Amino acid sequence: MTFLLVAVGAAVGAPLRYLIARVVDVRVGSVFPWGILTVNVAGSLLLGVLTGLVAPPSWQAGVGVGFCGALTTYSAFGFDTVVLAEARERLLALLNVVASLVGGLAAALAGIALGSALTG
């Protein structure tokens, strides 16, 4: 049952990542991977809320492992960073690392705080 929840959550999260990243990247029109940064920060915020809420296991599987897990990605982040560095855009590669880590951790912390506050 939990495997099904993970699969369904991911089947929504992965195409949503694709769509959000595409819309953001097309709008911004930069070599900097704004789209993946956006989904990684947003997904960290949402998983933080879920963690702060101390959601039941079924929600953690479907929304946490499945949806948030597939909405966010490390392979795209790593790939984009290495490609930027190899394209002699070392500053952009470094900025991508710093923005992703700082943004992702700050969003996750804010999410945990928000989720805890909602629980009371």
Place this chain on the structure above:
Amino acid sequence: MPRVSAVTSAPEPAGLDAPAIDLAGQPTDKEWHVLAVVALGGALGALARYAVERALPATAGSFPVATFTANLLGCLVIGAVAGWVLRPGAHRLLRPFVATGVLGGFTTFSTYTIQVLTAALHSRVDVAAGYLLATLLGALVAVEAGFVVSRALARRRPGSGRR
């Protein structure tokens, strides 16, 4: 050299292909195919990650071995297959299925950030910092290692696997 984001996020390399999604209008039939294979690949990738997490369960305050393994493995594979999925003439659904779907679903950033914070909030700043840096550096080295593998394979099969 693939355009940045070309493999794992959306934008098509200019001129290679029609945009997968027409942002001004409704997705066409062919564009729904892209979303469908991303959804299918994402579900398969997430299931594989979940299986790894069940096999290597995390305990509070300890190093998250399972997510660490999945993220590094996904980065290694994306480096290795980038040339294959981006090569001219590759099936148009190959990249969305393999890179955006399977590998995007197999790896995760949100679980990573939450695990770093959880370790720190459990007063295991050593685990938090070690995990943060080990995943980051390991992932970048893994992508690069994947590129090396890809180039080695391309040399064995001239004309294919070019990155």
